[in-house]
Amino acid sequence: MTSICTRCALRIHRASQLETQPIASRAFSQAATRSREFPTFAYTTNDDLNDALANLRNKHLVPAFLNKREQKLIFSPKQKDYLKENPQTIELGGEEIELQWMNRLTDRPARKALTHQALEQIFETRDDKAWTNVAKLLQANQLLKKPVDERMQAKIVRKALNQGKIAHILAILQQSQKTGMSLKTPQVLDTLIQGFRDLAQRTNWDKAHTEKALKEMNLVALMLESEEHGGGGRLRKDDPRRSPKVLGVMLELAAVHAYKHLEGKDTTGVVHRYADRLLSCMDDGHVAPSEEALNLSERGPQTSFQQSIPVLHGTFLANKMLGEKMPQAEKARQVLTNYEARLSGLAAVLESRAPEKGTYDYLALESWQKMIRD
Structure with a gap:
């Protein structure tokens, strides 16, 4: 007779109880399907950055990906003790996450403050792993329907230029539908192109830096031909191509x-x-x-x-x-x-x-x- 592991047996038992248990005692999130892409932050050597990213994920992103029944489970005061005694998990981004009860008013640091806290930590480093989190932060705020404002987007570009991380900005722009950063934003475009020429100029126009700036500027010119960053086939009013x-x-x-x-x-x-x-x-x-x-x-x-x-x-x-x-x-x-x-x-x-x-x-x-x- 084929043996069944304890964990599998527990899951079978829970599944058999779904139709008869009230909402307070259902384990309904085990096999839930999530259609949207869940941003997964990279772990870094900066504890403050890791904490800010974890709080944004656990307190804002995870709840946003739950269905209504699951949200009731983590937010309803009536479910607090039950969830503590009966841990529930869901799978997001290939990771199994345990649901945590939280008080909406006192247990959730402000999303904008967490985002800015994380970005300010990233701005201080040249660590590529930390900088990969910028795209994920922008994507997370897009999914929460609270996109990072244009002023902060321009600051991200400026800090990336200063830290030699412009490749990350170009990658962010190339997935603008996810990140929300576009060359249609004047502050982003102006900061980027001014940064290209300034980096070449500050080296007294040496060959390597001038060629690099020219190559990056040509890439921007190509982006401006797309619908995401420019007018596509049409020249619009104040079109940057003119x-x-x-x-x-x-x-x-x-x-x-x-x-x-x-x-x-x-x-x-x-x-x-x-x-x-x-x-x-x-x-x-x-x-x-x-x-x-x-x-x-x-x-x-x-x-x-x-x-x-x-x-x-x-x-x-x-x-x-x-x-x-x-x-x-x-x-x-x-x-x-x-x-x-x-x-x-x-x-x-x-x-x-x-x-x-x-x-x-x-x-x-x-x-x-x-x-x-x-």
Whole structure:
């Protein structure tokens, strides 16, 4: 006679009681099917991070994946003693999880606070295992129908750039339907492309970093062609594919790479192509930016100043390399004249402030000073 293990016998006994037991005594979650993907966080060497992730999982994610009867079991005061005396388990993400009774008001730390706590711990490390949890955190908040706000998404991008973890951001963007992070979010796109060019610029445009930035920028350009990140087949209003601040960085990186590392030759025609595309997308307001459009702030990031530098830098190098073959040559000369005059004046103001290293003014002035002019 075939023997049956104790655990299997217990499960058979429970199953036989399902139809006759009241809800207070049913073990109805043993074979439940979960159609949604359950985010599984990676365990790290950081105990504070592990605790925040575990709390988010146990107190928010697990309840969200339960059916109504199971939720009643973990939230109803009447079920507290029963659940304690009769442990129940479910399977999520390939893991068997024991259901825990909890008080909705006192036993559940705020979801947003837990998410931010976990992210702040991740921001302080370069550990890849910790950074893999960023995508899972975003996915978890999406499943809870409480997506991470745009400001925090931009901060995630900025911190990833600072820690050399941009590959994680690109992976997050490539699964935007799960993570909710998209290049349609202006703060995410602006932070990302500015970060690409700044990382290359801070190495004085060395070959490896410039090529890496150019490769990553080309990947972003491809993403912008998709429905998830751009307009797909249509050009929408304020489409980033026609934005001078986006095209300016693309031209700048291509032009710096060709000028400094390809003996000043546009061997593939990419510089000509990007220059023509940039100039075609610049209306009168872009060719001759007003003081309102291009200015300095008293404090904080010098956004318009820094976003205008790639336009000038890229156009300058393209014109220098292409000469008579420069597309829309007259318009290019107007851009060079107007941007040089405006930006040099603003750079003088920044210099007069004697900014300390690492400040927003210092970083903006550094961008100006590291333009290639020889």
